[in-house]
Amino acid sequence: MPVRIRTGALTGIAGLPVSAEVVISRGLPGFHLVGLPGIEVRESRERVLSALRHSGVRVPPGRITVNLAPAGVRKSGASFDLAIALGIVAAVEGWAVDAGAALRLRSVFLGELSLFGELRPVRGLLPILLDVARREPRVAFVPSSQRNEAELAPGLRVMAADQLADVLAWCRDGSRPRERSPVAGHVRVATPAPAAADEACAALARLSGQELARKAAVVAAAGRHNLLLMGPPGVGKTRLARLLAELQPPLDRDDALTVTRIHSAAGLVSSSTLADRRPCRAPHHTVTRAGLLGGGASLRPGEVTLAHGGLLFLDELAEFHPAVLDVLRQPLQEGRVTVSRGGGQRLFPARFQLIAASNPCRCGYFGSSVRSCRCLPHERARYLSRLSGPLLDRFDLFVEMGAWRGAFAEPPAAPPGDAGWRLHPNPAQLAAARGQLDDWRRAPGAPQAPGNGRFLDQAREALGLSLRAVSRCLEVAATVAALDGAVRVEEAHLREALEFRYQPVFEGSR
Ligand SMILES: [Zn+2]
Numbered sequence: 001m002p003v004r005i006r007t008g009a010l011t012g013i014a015g016l017p018v019s020a021e022v023v024i025s026r027g028l029p030g031f032h033l034v035g036l037p038g039i040e041v042r043e044s045r046e047r048v049l050s051a052l053r054h055s056g057v058r059v060p061p062g063r064i065t066v067n068l069a070p071a072g073v074r075k076s077g078a079s080f081d082l083a084i085a086l087g088i089v090a091a092v093e094g095w096a097v098d099a100g101a102a103l104r105l106r107s108v109f110l111g112e113l114s115l116f117g118e119l120r121p122v123r124g125l126l127p128i129l130l131d132v133a134r135r136e137p138r139v140a141f142v143p144s145s146q147r148n149e150a151e152l153a154p155g156l157r158v159m160a161a162d163q164l165a166d167v168l169a170w171c172r173d174g175s176r177p178r179e180r181s182p183v184a185g186h187v188r189v190a191t192p193a194p195a196a197a198d199e200a201c202a203a204l205a206r207l208s209g210q211e212l213a214r215k216a217a218v219v220a221a222a223g224r225h226n227l228l229l230m231g232p233p234g235v236g237k238t239r240l241a242r243l244l245a246e247l248q249p250p251l252d253r254d255d256a257l258t259v260t261r262i263h264s265a266a267g268l269v270s271s272s273t274l275a276d277r278r279p280c281r282a283p284h285h286t287v288t289r290a291g292l293l294g295g296g297a298s299l300r301p302g303e304v305t306l307a308h309g310g311l312l313f314l315d316e317l318a319e320f321h322p323a324v325l326d327v328l329r330q331p332l333q334e335g336r337v338t339v340s341r342g343g344g345q346r347l348f349p350a351r352f353q354l355i356a357a358s359n360p361c362r363c364g365y366f367g368s369s370v371r372s373c374r375c376l377p378h379e380r381a382r383y384l385s386r387l388s389g390p391l392l393d394r395f396d397l398f399v400e401m402g403a404w405r406g407a408f409a410e411p412p413a414a415p416p417g418d419a420g421w422r423l424h425p426n427p428a429q430l431a432a433a434r435g436q437l438d439d440w441r442r443a444p445g446a447p448q449a450p451g452n453g454r455f456l457d458q459a460r461e462a463l464g465l466s467l468r469a470v471s472r473c474l475e476v477a478a479t480v481a482a483l484d485g486a487v488r489v490e491e492a493h494l495r496e497a498l499e500f501r502y503q504p505v506f507e508g509s510r
Pocket of ligand 1: 361362363364365366373374375
């Protein structure tokens, strides 16, 4: 009698429900696996038969046929091992006629098997459970080492075991599996340490001699704007980017689940707890197109997706291959990325804040007061031409950082009382500004003061701004206004936003 066991596979960052259908018939002994199995799946034959032997199951000679449905989708990974093994035992022992066993068999089973019958972890367990078990809350059986990760999926009763023999015993008579390493069952949803944000604000205030950069960092942190820092080595560009990672707003539970899902699919979840802070990814400039965007045979998420909900930091921006930078345009525009594999395409989320840093020229010292630049004018022009106009247009804030002048010294003497966010930012002001921006986004109509349109038109002509640049300027101005606690965006806020738009370093080099 054919048996059907529910399991699942990971495709990209989503789970695909899969049924392992097993039938044992008379005929020449053999093991046939059908349903577009990839190479890892085909090898499950050896793992499953050996694991069954080590778990005390005698498989009678006969023709075993396993079909992984739906048959039209290529299967990869080893997550089906446990389901295939259970299907074979259920067919051999006729579990379908036992009401209790048949009910327990309606669970979802996930796990790779070792040759000795141990259960091994599965990459992407959380996304698989979120999508496979979502439709009908039921029991999921997973390897013990992944119990915590499985419990992040809401509405699911999680059973876990270390050994195939224990899963078999539970299916046969409901006996509770032993877990070698019982783990606390509660799910941790930590809030980001407020101390980190306080410290980051204090560190920002200590960057003396970098007023514009500090101001830009606060605006970028409050409004999650894209920021490009340019300047010679050693002026603190990387440090500023790291501080911005600490100043990201806390994650709510839905975002945390999405971030954890992505990181589980990439095999990065190690502690099996819900993500408690927004990610910060900093790929090296030698990253490939697939590394940045995602892809490959197993459709792994790339850096832009791993940064989803958080921050992507590109240091030495001009050293990245221009073709690699070019692919950032889609995620920056749409907040998602199209990943292709074979003939198919998949959409991954990729909404991130882009922080980039670059030297002004190859030697790094153009415009520096510390050392003189050794580059010829045409070399400088070639270096910066690696950054395309459309890419630069997507940076809302641009800051040239000057030479290092006593940074990390004592903060500048503050006037008594609140010195304001421009000199002494604090996490409460950031949170208040974010709240105000949310209110404005929800309210119909932009929070514009009358007369701003004329001012913007003049600025657009004088600075040669694109329409996209103008709309980004308006967003930055709204953030400045929100940080000021203003009720609407005034001309002064627009002027400050335009200050960040101007790109003097490109003058004469383009
Ligand atoms: Zn130079």
